[in-house]
Amino acid sequence: MTQSLTIARPDDWHLHLRDGAMLQTVLPETARHFARAIIMPNLVPPVVTGDQAAAYRDRILAALPEGMSFEPLMTLYLTENTDPEDVAAAHASGLIKAVKLYPAGATTNSASGVQNFDNVRAVLEKMAEIGCPLCVHGEVTDRDIDIFDREAVFIDRVLDPVRKATPGLRVVMEHITTKDGADYVLANEKDLGATITVQHLILDRNDMLVGGMRPHYYCLPILKRGVHREALLAAAVSGDKRFFLGTDSAPHPTHAKESECCSAGCFTAPNALSILAQTFEKSGALDKLEGFISRHGPAFYGLPINDETITLTKGDDEVTYPKTLPAGDHTVTVFDPGFPLFWSVSS
Numbered sequence: 001m002t003q004s005l006t007i008a009r010p011d012d013w014h015l016h017l018r019d020g021a022m023l024q025t026v027l028p029e030t031a032r033h034f035a036r037a038i039i040m041p042n043l044v045p046p047v048v049t050g051d052q053a054a055a056y057r058d059r060i061l062a063a064l065p066e067g068m069s070f071e072p073l074m075t076l077y078l079t080e081n082t083d084p085e086d087v088a089a090a091h092a093s094g095l096i097k098a099v100k101l102y103p104a105g106a107t108t109n110s111a112s113g114v115q116n117f118d119n120v121r122a123v124l125e126k127m128a129e130i131g132c133p134l135c136v137h138g139e140v141t142d143r144d145i146d147i148f149d150r151e152a153v154f155i156d157r158v159l160d161p162v163r164k165a166t167p168g169l170r171v172v173m174e175h176i177t178t179k180d181g182a183d184y185v186l187a188n189e190k191d192l193g194a195t196i197t198v199q200h201l202i203l204d205r206n207d208m209l210v211g212g213m214r215p216h217y218y219c220l221p222i223l224k225r226g227v228h229r230e231a232l233l234a235a236a237v238s239g240d241k242r243f244f245l246g247t248d249s250a251p252h253p254t255h256a257k258e259s260e261c262c263s264a265g266c267f268t269a270p271n272a273l274s275i276l277a278q279t280f281e282k283s284g285a286l287d288k289l290e291g292f293i294s295r296h297g298p299a300f301y302g303l304p305i306n307d308e309t310i311t312l313t314k315g316d317d318e319v320t321y322p323k324t325l326p327a328g329d330h331t332v333t334v335f336d337p338g339f340p341l342f343w344s345v346s347s
């Protein structure tokens, strides 16, 4: 039986496009389906200033294949030396849509992140004043905090105090992975949203660790227990406007994933929408998919909903994706959800 759903073209509110050959490979995979994406600034070196964001935006647009439309929504990487006036100017000109906070050492390319939050007070206050959202990688990095507890501890020790100290600051909790994260959003009416990835809606830590360790399921924040996955899925299918899709599609070369020290990140851009359609269908919530992928994000960021539409179609035959894509001298491995997919996307 064929089933289909036509909805406003979606956006991705958390995306890694990288640079150079990898950018060339992965950009069309997102632009094929998504109209816009919040572009993460964790390049090496990071995108710290307005000038660097403008140059990165130009490189992204130059890599966009003829005939594809896509708007990169740029962000700045917050450091302890970030100049509040540079943020204000980049935001006022429309170049950037958010500033990204990485606690130093929390994830891939986060070495220049924030250690002492007192040193970013002035920037956060300026952002509250001008209405520029702060996107947060919410994990503490203390050696003595277990990796599975790092998100919950971050909420108590860092996020809640920062929000209370900076009234009016609009925050997106990026890639939430716990019931604690979802509950914190639910408990706060104002100035708070959260993105959720594809992998955290369908996988728990058993999927990554039982019967062998699967490096392509390793990402940060790390997959948690099943109860957390269930809480995230409940939030995503609830229709609550504070939750929206941020795929966190984070490509690494295959050799860096299948390695002695595996890099964190799942490359989900090619099949994210197929997986989501199937997941929402399975939850009996296909009617909530458009809100999650196409409507709640623009509402949070104060942007229009896309005029164009896409159509998701469920067929009888399994939809397949390439296992890997070439990226310069390397390959990048496409995320495998571990179950057959039947939904495809057309525009």
Ligand SMILES: NC(=O)N[C@@H](CC(=O)O)C(=O)O
Pocket: 016, 042, 107, 108, 109, 137, 218, 219, 220, 221, 248, 250, 251, 264, 265, 266
């Ligand atoms: N999510 C990840 O596991 N990795 C991201 C960084 C991030 O979003 O934390 C990356 O840049 O590879």
Ligand SMILES: [Zn+2]
Pocket: 107, 137, 174, 175, 220, 221
């Ligand atoms: Zn992150």
Ligand SMILES: [Zn+2]
Pocket: 014, 015, 016, 040, 248, 250
């Ligand atoms: Zn990310």
